Amino acid sequence: MLGKITSFESMGSADGPGIRLVLFLNGCLLRCKYCHNPETWCGGGELKDVSAEEVLRLYNKYKNYYGEKGGVTFSGGEPLLQSAFVLEATKLLKENGVNVAIDTAGVAQDYLEVLKLVDLVILDVKAVDEAEYKFITGREMADFNRFVKDCQALNKKLWLRQVIVPGINDDEEHILKLKEFASKLKNVERVELLPYHSMAKSKYEKLGLTYELSNTDDMSKEKLKQLQNLLK
Numbered sequence: 001m002l003g004k005i006t007s008f009e010s011m012g013s014a015d016g017p018g019i020r021l022v023l024f025l026n027g028c029l030l031r032c033k034y035c036h037n038p039e040t041w042c043g044g045g046e047l048k049d050v051s052a053e054e055v056l057r058l059y060n061k062y063k064n065y066y067g068e069k070g071g072v073t074f075s076g077g078e079p080l081l082q083s084a085f086v087l088e089a090t091k092l093l094k095e096n097g098v099n100v101a102i103d104t105a106g107v108a109q110d111y112l113e114v115l116k117l118v119d120l121v122i123l124d125v126k127a128v129d130e131a132e133y134k135f136i137t138g139r140e141m142a143d144f145n146r147f148v149k150d151c152q153a154l155n156k157k158l159w160l161r162q163v164i165v166p167g168i169n170d171d172e173e174h175i176l177k178l179k180e181f182a183s184k185l186k187n188v189e190r191v192e193l194l195p196y197h198s199m200a201k202s203k204y205e206k207l208g209l210t211y212e213l214s215n216t217d218d219m220s221k222e223k224l225k226q227l228q229n230l231l232k
Contacts, residue, residue, distance in 0.1 A: 002049040003085035006040050006077070010062050016101035016120055016159075018069030021059050023050075025074060027081040029107050030137040032126060033212045034163055036200035040077030052089035059098060071099030073122070080108035090117045106147030107139065121151055125162045127169070128181040136168070148185070158188045164224060165196040166217055175230045182231075193228050195219035 004026040009015075012022035026040050026047055035041075059072055072093055074086050079102055090100050094117055101120040115121070126144070127133040133141040151158060160182055164170050175193070182191050196219040204211040 001085050001088045002051055003055075003082050003089065004047045005050055006037070006047060008058070010058070011065065012073060015073040015075060015103055016071065016122060017099070018071065019066050020070050020073050020101070021055075021062060021066070022073045022075055022103075023055065023079075025076045025079045025082050025086075028076060028078040028105075029081070030078070030105055030126070030139060032137050032163075033168075034136075034165055034196050036197070036203075037077060038200065038203055038207055038209055052085070052092045055089045056092055056096060056098075059093065069099070071101065071119070073101040073103055075103035078105055078108055080104050080106075080111040080114060083108060083111050083114050087114045087117070090114060104147075105137075105144065106151075107143045108147075111147070112150060115150060115154055115156060118156075120157050120159065122159045122161060123148070123151070125160050125178065125181070127162075128177050132169070152186055155187060158185060160185075160188060160191045161194055162192075163194045163196055164219055164227060165213070166219055170219065170223065170227065172227070172230060175227045179231050191231050193224055193231070195221060195224050 005023050006026050007024045009022040012020045015022045024037065024040060028041050055072065079086050086102070093100050100118045101122055102114065102118050103122040103124065105124040105126065126136050130141055133144070162178055178191065182188050196216070198213065198216065198218055201211050201214060
């Protein structure tokens with residue numbers, strides 16, 4: 001079984017506990033207005049085929065840096081669109097004592113076996129109500145809602161993340177909605193607000209795609225701190 005990745009990061013520090021090997025898998029059904037990895041939508045970047053064994057070898061190459069808290073994170077794109085590969089790789093990694101996380105928006109099928117095995121789900125919360133979710137992603141949120149229910153049924157450890165975009169969701173009302181959503185879930189270890197930035201604009205130009213937020217300013221770090229305080 002081979003997986004298709006667009007890139008990997010050997011020393012990821014923001015994609016799960018500790019220092020981690022982060023693999024960015026190709027494919028995503030969402031078209032988020034602020035997506036910073038549009039090359040993963042349909043193979044716009046240079047794709048590489050990797051096997052589960054190659055993932056383990058890559059992890060072992062940097063193992064001394066990862067320590068007890070580190071591990072491997074499957075990100076994307078949407079890693080669960082390649083669930084068969086992620087399952088095979090996760091099984092091999094877990095057999096070798098590796099901590100495994102998935103960074104997912106929960107919009108995929110046939111993911112339950114992966115969900116049962118991983119140590120952590122980093123859940124990308126695009127929005128918590130239907131209208132805004134569809135505005136940001138271009139899809140309805142039924143798949144996301146089902147995925148959240150499955151995480152709860154399996155008692156899965158969760159990190160919640162939401163990108164905060166000026167003029168879209170950077171106000172108290174949106175943050176309190178997110179807080180209410182998180183408060184109803186089990187095993188939420190943290191809720192993170194990620195600042196929108198426009199660094200991916202050049203990627204869209206290179207891929208011949210329209211960047212809808214080209215006139216949107218980067219998110220203020222000071223205001224983000226104020227909003228983060230509302231979650232405490």
